[in-house]
Amino acid sequence: MTLTTDPVALDAWYAVATASEVTHRPDRTRLLGQDIAIDRCRDTGAIRVRPVLHGGEYGDPLPVIERYACVFTTFGNPDTPIVEIEEAGEPDRRVVPCGWFTIRSSGPRIVENFLDMAHFPYVHTDILGSEPNTDVGPYRAEIRADVDEVWATGCHFWQPRGAATERDGSGMMMHIDYRVPSPFIVMLYRVAPSAPDRRDAIALFIQPMGEELCRAQPVEFLVDEISTHTELLHFEQVIFLQDRLILENQVPRRLPLDGQAEIPTRADTASVAYRRWLAAKGLGYGTILPHGQGERA
Amino acid sequence: MDEFMTSRLPDDGAGWIAIGLSDDVPAGCVTGVVLAGRQLALWRDGEGAPHLWEDRCPHRGMRMSLGFVRGNDLACLYHGWRFDGAGQCRQIPAHPELKVSARICMKTFDVAERGGMLWGWHGRDRATGAPEVAASGTAVRSIHAAVPAGAMRVMLEETPGEFFYGLGQLLPVGGHPDLFSLTMEDGTGELVLALQPISSAQCAVHAVLRGQADAALRAECARRMGWLRDSAERGHDDRQGADT
Amino acid sequence: MTVLPELYEFPLDDECYKVRLALSLMGVASRSRPVDMVPGREHEKPAFLRINPLGTLPVWVDGPVILREAATIVLACARGLKAGNWLPADPAAFGAVMDWLVFSVRDLHAAHQARDCALLGQEEPSPALRAQVRRAFNVMEDHMVLRHIGGHEWFADATPTIADILLFPAFALCRDYGVDHDGFPALRRWMRAMRTLPGFITMPGIPDVT
Secondary structure: OOOOOOHHHHOOOEEEEEHHHOOOOOEEEEEOOEEEEEEEOOOOOOEEEEEEOOOOOEOOOOOEEEEOOEEEEOOOOOOOOOOOOHHHHOOOOEEEEOOOEEEOOOHHHHHHHHOOOOOHHHHOEOOOEOOOOOOOOOOEEEEEOOOOEEEEEEEEEEEOOOOOOOOOOOOEEEEEEEEEEEOOEEEEEEEEOOEEEEEEEEEEEEEEEEOOEEEEEEEEEEOOOOOOHHHHHHHHHHHHHHHHHHHOOEOOOOEEOOOOOOOOOHHHHHHHHHHHHHHHHOOOOOEEOOOOOOOOO | OOHHHHOOOOOOOOEEEEEEEHHHOOOOOEEEEEEOOEEEEEEEOOOOOEEEEEOOOOOOOEOHHHOEEEOOEEEOOOOOOEEOOOOEEEEOOOOOOOOOOOOOEOOEEOEEEEOOEEEEEEOOOOOOOOOOOOOOOEEEEEEEEOOOHHHHHHHHHHOOHHHHOOOOOEEEOOOOOOEEEEEOOOOOEEEEEEEEEEEOOEEEEEEEEEEOOOHHHHHHHHHHHHHHHHHHHHHHHHHHHHHO | OOOOOEEEEOOOOHHHHHHHHHHHHHOOOOEEEEOOOOOOOHHHOHHHHOOOOOOOOOEEEEOOEEEOOHHHHHHHHHHOOOOOOOOOOOHHHHHHHHHHHHHHHHOOHHHHHHHHHHHHOOOOOOHHHHHHHHHHHHHHHHHHHHHHHOOOOOOOOOOOOHHHHHHHHHHHOHHHHOOOOOOOHHHHHHHHHHHOOOOOOOOOOOOOOO
């Protein structure tokens, strides 16, 4: 495999490792088709990300930024900085990186699944949803041109056990805002069940290894004085692995951006906005562009 | 794009292809099958009628073969969209009050049940006639082998004695490249095999008995089918090894 | 107050699921001790190694007894039951159960490896590893075809036993590593029967809705 030539994919920041896990021994992984090695320089202690060239030699180091417990890098010249998550800086926030999991699907399919509420009763049964409470009420989705992000606001869904703190399963109406700050990063904000005046934030950082193979790590930024670290982890991991079964069985694996390819309904307003946004950017990596757009050599 | 879509099949003509045993798809059950290179969902509704659909929900591309049967509907695992026996979407749980548009429907394929097997119609036009096998048949088993249909066909034509010795002689059924028949030496019954191409690396063989089909004979034939699969895979591995 | 046995476990692990499924089906009470296996690698840290020097999950701690293998935990729990047929006493059925128990540990290890690789690895599981899993499933399929013809729906006896429990996760989870259920009709039938048992539970990778 070789590095993609898709300019939109190249000019973005990607999380490729958890900073605390990087050692002096280079860890091999792949980003956008290119093998890379991540390690900590013995002299300076700084984290390095280097392409692995044919023959096993390392190329020139790529830009590295440590944020949100992760190591970010890029092959291109992103015209926007890494997403700003204000909550991450609050002193009492619990930052929980939930681990990297491999998924045979495209990054955009993974983002779209994260933006979706209608699947909760069927895929996250008795946790994030359950029949007969399947109704997705109206919400607002928009492409915010000023910040070049997709937002879905005013979302609400009835959840039997929407967070690790909700042990009794009696259920509550969860209020959620979704945010897509970059084609391969997706977030949600929800009212913190144990601190109703504040919002939890959960980000999903996707590392597209290939067009149809990704690693992804959910990172939580929570206000929760009750749950143990392991409880928070396992709650999110179970949800993520339930989605994995869906994601690996969607056909095609790449996200079709042609409006006629798949039939949305009102609950898919966020997904429709995301697809439009990607099509307007001309992202071809992990997508199927509408006919005639962005044909690549 | 899909490996199934691009694999070439030996038989381009229209016709019925065996896709499973009736016994293996009970009411309320759904499974994935491949018909002439297409990935399809085969399911049986609560009243026992079989259905053969494109294995893909029109909403978000989820494979319907992972779905679940409710009454006489098949529902998608991802969002619970329910489709009736005709393939028409009847309910979208995210909007329970919504009257579902008629254009939300499944691509359906003709399916027939005959001789203890389920058959899918391969052809541009709708099905004509019934599969050319006798009406009755008792399930033995299906085998799925990691070899192309062509390799399996050669084994069934050239060395059937390796697997079916002592039972009778396996012969191709005239005019049908994927049907084989063995009349028991004692004349009490007949073993019928139907070959199903799946991909360039996979095929299935479905076996039923006609006439005498007691448990002992079914078990004996089922064992022989297992040998057939294992031999085919071993032989194929050996040939692949010799090539490299 | 009686002290409950403790199960050290990781919810995404197929070996731990064997034990959870068995406890739920057999109605055995225990206390869950969640372990941060991924990403924390807590099972490799000194505190855990003092409990299980092998650094593996699941671990069962019942007073002075420490068991470190899913199959033996399930076996020991079944042996302690006052009623039921999860571990048949009849020698022929007992032998069959033990044979499949060993199969679940030895021959289905490839399934555990393939899943581990697919979930956490950098590459998809190799075709050779997946072929190894398929061969093990063929052995199970052949057996269940003959059981069905003989009028039986379970692996080792007329009713479900711990053999069924220990074999179930590898097959039910095989989509996690790119092996489909479609080619194993007898195992599909058995899997549907498993799902109807009182106390049956799923884990991520096995759909809840049916």
